[in-house]
Amino acid sequence: MTFYEDMSPYSYWKRGDIFTDKTTGLRFLTFEPAYERLNIGWLSDDQPWASGPVPPAFVESLTAALDVQAVNELMGLHECEFCPPLDMSSYEPLPGHQRSSVGTGEIRIPFKPGSAFAAPTLIGHYVIDHGYRPPAPFIDAVLAFDPRGTSSARYPWVHFPWIPEDAVLDEVE
Ligand SMILES: [Zn+2]
Structure with a gap:
């Protein structure tokens, strides 16, 4: 997976954020973020990363956020570089692991006003199966975030608070 340093400006997908409705998989909300996006957990096997409890x-x-959010999920498959390659037809975790070593998409965690963390969904695997310890600001932001809450009456399935008025909804019939 492409490596990005923790807390660096996000640049993986240069266009707007696309939130998928995970309950149906058939609704997509797209908007240009009015918030800055900061990378977290874009790990690679040729770069050092912190581990610990x-x-x-x-x-x-974090797991709850991964359960309800799907952001930019069609922009490519991410594979863990610390695990042996998986059969791509299977997303089952490897023996001894809790989460799959491949994934698509990302999550967004509100940080301070105007700033959100952008992490690949593989971050769950990194934390739970490899002992990755993200920077403290991310841990604090995840602890302060209620992923099951929603602040949008129009899009209650988007579990993220900062949905602008000009967001565009696409629905697949
Ligand atoms: Zn792995």
């Missing part, structure tokens, strides 16, 4: 409540909230 993380609070259980962090893992719980």
Whole structure:
């Protein structure tokens, strides 16, 4: 997977953020973010990364965010570089692991006003199966975030608070 340093400006997908409705997979909300996006968890096997214990409540909230959010999920498959290659027809976790070593898409975690973290969905695998310890600001932001909440009456399935008025909804019939 392409490596990006933690806390660096996000540049993987240069256009707007696309949120997929995970309950149906058939609705997509697209908008130009009014927030800055900061990379977290874009790990690679030729770059150092921090490991260590993380609070259980962090893992719980991170997992909940991964369960409800799907952002930019059609922009490519991400593969863990620390695991042997998986059969691409299977997303089953490898023996001894809790989460798959391949994934698509990303999540968004609100940070401070005007700034959100952009992490690949593989971050769950990195944290839970490889002991990756993200920077403290990300851990704190995940702990402060209620992924199951929603602030949008129009798009209650978008579990992210900063949906602009000009967001465009596409629905597949
Ligand atoms: Zn792995």
